[in-house]
Amino acid sequence: MKLPVYIGLLDEAEATLASSFRVVADGHGDEPDVHFILQTFAKKCDAHREALKPVIDRYGEDIEGEEEHRLTANGMTEVRSGPLALMLDLQDLYVLVNHIDVTWMMVGQAAKGARDTELQGVVEQCEGDSELEIRWLQTRMKQAAPQALLVAE
Amino acid sequence: MTDRIADIWGERTPHGSGQAWPGRVDQVLAEGLTDGDVDRWVQSACVLCSNGCGCDIAVKDGKMVGIRGRAQDRVNRGRLGPKGLYGSWQGEQHRDRLTRPLIRVDGRLVETDWDTAMGRIVERSKELLASKGPLSHGFYTSGQLFLEEYYALGILGKAGIGTPHMDGNTRLCTATAAASLKESFGADGQPGSYADVDECSAIFLYGHNMAETQTVLWARVLDRLEGPNPPKLVCVDPRDTEVARRADVHLPVHPGTNLALMNGLVRELFANGWIDEDYIAEHTANVDQLRSVVEPWTPEKVAETCGVQAADVRRAAEIFGTGEKILSTVLQGFYQSAHATASACQVNNLHLLRGMLGRPGCGLLQMNGQPTAQNNRECGADGDLPGFRNWENPQHVQDLARLWNVDPAIIPDWAPPTHALQIFRYVEQGSIELLWISATNPAVSMPQLERIRHILDQESLFLVVQDIYLTETAQYADVVLPCAAWGEKTGTFTNADRTVHLSEKAVDPPGEARSDLDVFLDYARRMGFTDKDGRPLLDWSGPEDGFEAWKECSRGRPCDYTGLSYDKLRGGSGIQWPCTDDQPAGTEHSTGTERLYTDGGFPTAPEYCESFGHDLLTGATTGETEYKATVQPGKAWLKALDYTPPHEEPDAEYPLRYTTGRTAYHFHTRTKTGRSRRLNGAAPEPWIEMSVEDAARAGCQEGDIARVTSRRGSLEVPVRVGDIRPGTVFAPFHYGYWDTSDGGPHRAANELTITEWDPVSKQPLFKNAAVRVEKLRTGDGPSKAPDTTASRRATGAQR
Ligand code: SF4
Numbered sequence: 001m002k003l004p005v006y007i008g009l010l011d012e013a014e015a016t017l018a019s020s021f022r023v024v025a026d027g028h029g030d031e032p033d034v035h036f037i038l039q040t041f042a043k044k045c046d047a048h049r050e051a052l053k054p055v056i057d058r059y060g061e062d063i064e065g066e067e068e069h070r071l072t073a074n075g076m077t078e079v080r081s082g083p084l085a086l087m088l089d090l091q092d093l094y095v096l097v098n099h100i101d102v103t104w105m106m107v108g109q110a111a112k113g114a115r116d117t118e119l120q121g122v123v124e125q126c127e128g129d130s131e132l133e134i135r136w137l138q139t140r141m142k143q144a145a146p147q148a149l150l151v152a153e
Numbered sequence: 154m155t156d157r158i159a160d161i162w163g164e165r166t167p168h169g170s171g172q173a174w175p176g177r178v179d180q181v182l183a184e185g186l187t188d189g190d191v192d193r194w195v196q197s198a199c200v201l202c203s204n205g206c207g208c209d210i211a212v213k214d215g216k217m218v219g220i221r222g223r224a225q226d227r228v229n230r231g232r233l234g235p236k237g238l239y240g241s242w243q244g245e246q247h248r249d250r251l252t253r254p255l256i257r258v259d260g261r262l263v264e265t266d267w268d269t270a271m272g273r274i275v276e277r278s279k280e281l282l283a284s285k286g287p288l289s290h291g292f293y294t295s296g297q298l299f300l301e302e303y304y305a306l307g308i309l310g311k312a313g314i315g316t317p318h319m320d321g322n323t324r325l326c327t328a329t330a331a332a333s334l335k336e337s338f339g340a341d342g343q344p345g346s347y348a349d350v351d352e353c354s355a356i357f358l359y360g361h362n363m364a365e366t367q368t369v370l371w372a373r374v375l376d377r378l379e380g381p382n383p384p385k386l387v388c389v390d391p392r393d394t395e396v397a398r399r400a401d402v403h404l405p406v407h408p409g410t411n412l413a414l415m416n417g418l419v420r421e422l423f424a425n426g427w428i429d430e431d432y433i434a435e436h437t438a439n440v441d442q443l444r445s446v447v448e449p450w451t452p453e454k455v456a457e458t459c460g461v462q463a464a465d466v467r468r469a470a471e472i473f474g475t476g477e478k479i480l481s482t483v484l485q486g487f488y489q490s491a492h493a494t495a496s497a498c499q500v501n502n503l504h505l506l507r508g509m510l511g512r513p514g515c516g517l518l519q520m521n522g523q524p525t526a527q528n529n530r531e532c533g534a535d536g537d538l539p540g541f542r543n544w545e546n547p548q549h550v551q552d553l554a555r556l557w558n559v560d561p562a563i564i565p566d567w568a569p570p571t572h573a574l575q576i577f578r579y580v581e582q583g584s585i586e587l588l589w590i591s592a593t594n595p596a597v598s599m600p601q602l603e604r605i606r607h608i609l610d611q612e613s614l615f616l617v618v619q620d621i622y623l624t625e626t627a628q629y630a631d632v633v634l635p636c637a638a639w640g641e642k643t644g645t646f647t648n649a650d651r652t653v654h655l656s657e658k659a660v661d662p663p664g665e666a667r668s669d670l671d672v673f674l675d676y677a678r679r680m681g682f683t684d685k686d687g688r689p690l691l692d693w694s695g696p697e698d699g700f701e702a703w704k705e706c707s708r709g710r711p712c713d714y715t716g717l718s719y720d721k722l723r724g725g726s727g728i729q730w731p732c733t734d735d736q737p738a739g740t741e742h743s744t745g746t747e748r749l750y751t752d753g754g755f756p757t758a759p760e761y762c763e764s765f766g767h768d769l770l771t772g773a774t775t776g777e778t779e780y781k782a783t784v785q786p787g788k789a790w791l792k793a794l795d796y797t798p799p800h801e802e803p804d805a806e807y808p809l810r811y812t813t814g815r816t817a818y819h820f821h822t823r824t825k826t827g828r829s830r831r832l833n834g835a836a837p838e839p840w841i842e843m844s845v846e847d848a849a850r851a852g853c854q855e856g857d858i859a860r861v862t863s864r865r866g867s868l869e870v871p872v873r874v875g876d877i878r879p880g881t882v883f884a885p886f887h888y889g890y891w892d893t894s895d896g897g898p899h900r901a902a903n904e905l906t907i908t909e910w911d912p913v914s915k916q917p918l919f920k921n922a923a924v925r926v927e928k929l930r931t932g933d934g935p936s937k938a939p940d941t942t943a944s945r946r947a948t949g950a951q952r
Contacts, residue, residue, distance in 0.1 A: 031578070032909045036800050037771050083582070136773035143569050146317075151288045151584040 003110050004059040010107055011052050013100050016075035018045035020096055024089045027079025031086060034140065038093075041133055048126045055119050083152035087144050094137045101130040154179050157235045158835045161817050161941060162364070162372040167380035170514075174351055174373055178231035181238045182211060182219035191219065196723060198228075198646070198654035200297060200639045201236035201820045203327075203521035204367040205648025207727055208233060210242065210640050210659040217242035217640050217660055226726045228347060228652055234368030236820055240832045242640060244825030249622050251635030252664020262623075262633060267665065267675075270632050274589075275679045277615045281587055282314065287565070291318035291576045291585040294534050295592035296326055296523025297821075298669050299644025299656065301699030303525075304706070305673040305691055306591070307533035312557045313682035313690050317565040318585060321535040322593040324573040325917060326522030329488035331530050331537070332914035333497035334519055335764040336792050337505070339757035340541050341530055342711045344504075344749045345480065345516025346729065347650045350374055352514030353480035355385040355472050359500055360411065360486015361520060364395035365817035365942055367649075371395070385476065387469045389414065390486055391812065392842070392883060393876035394943040402469045405878040406459040408812045409799035409921045412492035415499035416796055417455030418470045420447040422506050427474025432508030436753040438784070439791040443502060446793035458796070460878070473503055478514030485522065485814065490920040491799035494913035495769040498792045505789050511751035518649060523821075525646040531712050532703065536570030536915075540710040541763040544570065545777055548760065556706055558684035569774070572915035574599075574908065581608045589617040591669055592636070596625035597822040597889035600906035600917045601865045619672055622824050625889045636669050637662035638825075644670065644696045645722065651729040651746070653714070655722035670696055711756055711763075716745075758786035769794040772912030799921045801864075801907055803880070807923035809847065810881040811863060813902040814920075817942050819887040827892060839870045839888040839900045840938040843926065844879040845947050848872060855946065856932030863924045866904035871936035872926075874947050882926060885944075886919070 025038035075096070079089050104127045111119035155163060157179070166175040182191070194209040199220075207226025211219030220241050224231035254270035255262040281289040292310050294303065303321075310319045331341045338344070350356070350373045364371040377384055378399060388400035389411070397403040406414050422428050423444055433440050452463035452470075473479055481504065487496045497519060509515040521527055533539035542549035544566050554561035571579070577599070579585040599605045609616060609629035618627040619634035627633050641662040647653045662668070667675075674691055682690040693699045697719050707714040713731040722728065729745035756762055765780035767773060769792055803810055818835040819826040826832045841861050843853065853859055853872045861868045861882065868884065877883055884902035893900070909918045938944040 030581075032574075032907075033772070033912065036909060037912065039800075040770070040797075083584075132768055132771060132773060135768065135776070136771040139569065139773045143571070143575075146568050147288055147579060147584050151285050152582065153584070 003107070003114070006103065006107050006110070007052065007056060007059055010100070010103050011049055011056060013103060014045045014048045014052070017096050017100055018042045020076040020093060021045065023076045024079055024093060028086055028089065034086065037136060044129045048129070051122045051125060055122060084148055087141060087148045090137055090141050090144070094134070094141070097130050097133045097137065101127070101134060104130060157238050158818070158831055159941065161235055161368055162375055163232065165376060165379050167376050168351065169381035170354065171352055172380070174230050174376060176224045176230040178222050178224050179233040179238060180219065180221040186213065186218055194221065195640070195657050195659035196223070197640065197656040197659070198727065199233065199237040199241060200524040200646070200656070201240055201826070202367050203524055203526060203649040204228060204370050205524055205646065205652055205654055205727065206233055206237055206369050207654060208237065212659050215660055217246070223726070228648060228727060229369045232369045232372055235818055235832065235835070236826060240820065240826040240829040243829040243831070245621065245638045245640065247828040249828065250663050250666070251621060251623060251633065252666055254635060254665070255630070255633035257631045262630070267667070270634060271675060271679055273632055274617055274676065278587055278680060285586070287315040288318065288584070289586045290314050290316045291571070291580065291588045292316070292534070293573060293576060293588060293590045293593065293595065294321040294529065296321060296323045296521070296526035296529055297592050298525060299642070299646050299696065300525070300528040300532060300703060301644045301696040302669045302673060303529050303532035303534035304539065304699055304703045305670055305677070305693070307539050308557060308691060309673060309677045309682060311533060311564050312559045313677055313680060315563040315565050317568050318571040318576050318579065319534060319536065320571065320573040320576055321529045322573070322595070322598060323523065323526040323529045323535050324915060325598060326485070327488070327526040327530070328916040329493040329497050329911060329914040330483070330519035330521060332494045333501060336494060336766055336769070336790060336913065337498050337501035338750070338755045338789050339762035339764070340711045341537070341763055342541070342749050343518060343649060343651050344510050345518045345650065346747045347373065348747060349480045349514050349516030350377060353384050353478045353516070354514065355387065355476040355479050357387045357473065357479065357481045358396050359389045359481065359483040360488070360490065361482045361484035362390060362392070362394045362396060362486070362814065362943060363482060366484060366522070366815055367520070368817055385472050387472055391878045391881045392943045402465050402472065404459070404461045404465055404469060406461055408810045408881055409491045409802070410459040410796070411487050411490055411496040412499070412794065413450065413455055413458040413796040414461070414466070415496050416447040416450040417452055417466050418473065419443065419499055419502055419506070420450045421452065421467065421470030422474050422503065423447065425470070425474055428506045429508035432753065433506060436508070436755070436788055437505050437791050438788045443791040443793040446795050450796070474507070478512070479504070479507070479509050480514060480516045480518070482518040482520055484520045486920065488914070488916055489918060491918060492794060492796065493911035493916050495792070495794035498769065502791050502793070505791060508753070511748050511753065516748065521649040524648065527647040527649065527651070531647070531707070536572055540706050541712055542710065543763050543765070545765050545774070546760070557690065558686060559690070560685060572910070574910055574915065574917060577605065577608050580611060580614055583611070583613040586613055587615045587617070590626060591619045594624040594626045594822040594824065594889070596629070597901050597903065598886070600903055600919060601908045602901055602903045603866050604908065619669060620824070621666070622891070624822070624824055625891055634672055635664065635666040636672065637666050641666070642668035642670070642696070645700055647730065648727070652727040653717060653722065653730055654727040655719055670699065754787045755789040757784055757788060757790065759784055766790065767913045769913060799918070800909065801921060801923050803923045807863060807925050809924050809926060811861070811905055811922040811924040812881060812883050812920040813886040813906065814883060816885050816887065816939055816944060818939060819885070821887065822889050823887045836937070836939050838937050839885060839902070840873045840936045840944065841868070841870050841926065842873045842875045842877050842883040842938070842944055844877050845874055846879050847882065847926070848874045851926045851928055853926070853928045856935045858929045858932055860927050860929050861905065861924050863905035863922050865907065866899060868900055868902070868904055869898035869929060870900055871932055873936045873938040873944055875944055876947050882924060
């Protein structure tokens with residue numbers, strides 16, 4: 001059964017996303033909305049990992065399979081500078097969040113197949129958050145794009 | 154009339170439930186004058202708060218010499234408060250008035266003529282439009298201009314230039330009112346009416362120190378409290394305000410914890426079955442989500458989080474849950490604090506759960522701070538589209554393009570409108586290079602002033618300021634335009650309960666000063682803004698043309714003005730919108746619309762609504778697809794958010810909570826009220842309010858000079874030891890630097906505030922910061938904080 005591989009991936013991806021949110025939050029302290037909301041999102045990632053713990057205890061976390069590991073998007077360790085910095089950093093987060101979103105979706109499918117109600121519950125609770133994160137990133141990037149692409153220097 | 158400095162609310166004229174509020178005419182004339190000396194009285198309404206008291210201006214020899222409340226006006230029945238009586242015309246006649254345009258030459262502002270000043274603006278504007286396009290321009294306006302002026306500004310910004318960077322200081326005062334109404338009901342529009350004060354059986358004031366912010370409305374409440382069958386009163390405020398003193402239940406919550414309290418009150422309604430199941434089923438959506446969000450918020454948990462008594466939470470909820478007719482009013486204590494929109498939505502939810510809307514006495518007043526804030530929201534000089542249209546609805550944008558006869562592509566609907574603090578951020582980053590500020594003073598009223606001063610001073614910025622005095626902000630300008638004030642120009646405006654007033658020109662403006670409308674029209678003309686057929690975009694000859702144009706824009710929208718005209722507004726009382734031809738003004742029973750949502754139908758239909766809504770935690774937009782998939786047209790949304798602590802909380806280094814606010818004697822940054830001898834005398838200098846125990850801990854006594862420090866700056870001000878709740882300190886935000894000698898210590902409350910805003914309404918969080926207070930030196934007597942208001946000396950009332 002390969003589900004433990006995916007649960008491991010998910011746990012790792014949430015950790016990566018949390019630290020990436022924090023990197024971007026800290027790096028863009030001059031944009032208070034970005035700064036505070038990304039911190040809130042990072043805490044949600046922490047909570048998702050908490051929620052996954054009992055599931056991991058049951059299935060174990062298979063972090064061996066090399067192939068699967070290539071799927072994990074790299075996290076962010078620093079922010080950019082310059083007029084496009086905010087947009088590019090948010091866009092990187094957008095990729096990470098979408099990666100997680102679709103991973104949750106697949107784990108959710110498996111949870112249904114396995115009739116694992118506990119895992120289904122966790123998926124339900126966490127999927128909504130990544131969907132919200134996607135919407136917020138879109139809202140914010142939509143706002144930033146014209147100014148950054150047309151007038152910023 | 155008693156002296157209204159000492160007796161702020163005046164003589165009582167009590168009335169019982171359902172009785173009309175008796176009249177009482179207040180009047181002040183210049184010293185030595187009597188009624189017989191007055192040449193004529195000119196109809197107007199007061200512009201020193203959002204109440205919009207109807208008044209007449211006395212004129213003698215071409216000068217304003219007095220003011221009198223209009224007995225026939227529905228808002229005030231003749232009354233006026235201290236600001237209207239002592240600060241209206243008096244605040245405009247100071248020798249500091251700007252009378253000629255100024256331009257910057259070799260670093261100094263020097264007088265010039267209008268042609269030169271406007272020429273400079275137009276030259277820079279055209280140059281920037283050619284080299285960088287419309288996004289190089291930003292407009293930051295006021296809550297104190299007239300409807301016609303906002304509409305002109307809205308058109309020239311949205312259809313002349315095509316920039317999304319337009320906002321007003323209404324962002325600081327009333328954005329959350331608008332946001333919460335849109336989120337809950339689908340569109341802006343005050344549900345209730347001031348007449349609900351006369352009918353209600355209980356009044357809840359949420360973060361609303363009405364006794365000082367709208368003194369005449371508070372007089373109406375006092376008249377109910379002193380009449381037969383008085384309403385119960387519940388007050389949410391960390392200070393021992395006059396409202397708190399009269400309250401049956403006072404909930405002095407820690408600043409930043411409003412949402413926890415509100416979730417607890419809503420929970421009590423569910424838990425005790427104090428809800429109207431039929432109304433909820435027929436007229437609302439989302440009740441299950443609301444129920445689950447508030448579920449954890451027991452009175453005990455609220456008590457622990459907010460620092461109040463669980464029994465008081467229960468009592469307040471019981472008054473709401475069992476009262477026959479409840480009126481709620483909400484203001485800055487909620488709007489300028491953490492979770493602003495979510496907390497204000499919970500007030501809406503309380504009313505929806507009990508079906509307490511649209512009936513006499515069952516009202517909801519999401520208040521405004523400034524006199525004409527409502528019009529800024531309606532006319533699109535802030536982030537909204539004119540006529541409460543929806544940015545995300547292409548049909549609405551087409552409607553405007555047709556109305557203005559312009560290519561729809563020029564209207565910047567492709568991005569969310571830019572809110573005030575984001576506009577300043579773009580200036581800071583150098584991408585907005587022309588900022589035009591009208592009738593407001595961000596150098597004192599914005600958060601984190603050191604940063605704002607730096608931004609205004611930016612080399613890359615071409616700053617235009619139009620105002621009546623050389624404000625702290627104007628001192629940074631490249632061009633200063635001298636404008637006409639209230640009484641010196643004609644226009645209409647709308648108060649917090651949708652009452653529209655006409656304010657007529659009584660006298661000429663001083664020197665070469667011009668109305669703000671004339672300035673905007675002149676700019677549009679000089680820029681050569683035209684419609685699709687090459688005709689001038691703004692061809693109005695004066696304010697009445699503007700009003701007629703606005704009527705067309707408002708047609709069929711929630712704020713429909715088509716039944717109004719200057720003529721209908723002359724002579725009688727102000728009239729509440731919507732007012733259409735089938736609801737003609739002036740007839741016996743149909744003077745506009747007293748209350749909205751009388752039939753429980755709400756403007757949420759996707760094709761009609763003003764907004765598709767947002768996520769309350771993050772401000773992420775819902776979007777058209779999701780909205781259409783989930784909306785039940787005509788039903789209101791019960792929106793909810795769980796409580797999380799505010800981002801800046803007290804710690805070892807900054808152990809006290811800091812909140813800012815108002816006093817009865819001043820308006821905004823005192824540009825007018827600080828120049829009125831009586832008002833300035835009543836509250837001449839800033840102070841910091843501390844509880845007895847916090848003052849003792851800091852080693853401070855009444856009148857000692859203290860330094861108050863946050864992560865962003867510090868103040869040196871006298872201490873007032875008062876009845877504020879321990880752990881919280883308060884500073885009035887009115888005081889800046891125009892009347893201090895240069896280089897003096899900082900005294901503006903906003904030196905300390907944080908740059909952070911509510912994710913939905915984008916209103917800054919002026920009431921959530923952490924500070925420490927140290928004694929600097931012993932004072933030479935008590936502080937000069939007023940003893941007639943919430944700032945009075947400690948009486949031991951605090952818990
Ligand atoms: S209550 Fe407001 S509108 Fe009325 S007189 Fe006072 S300041 Fe003016």
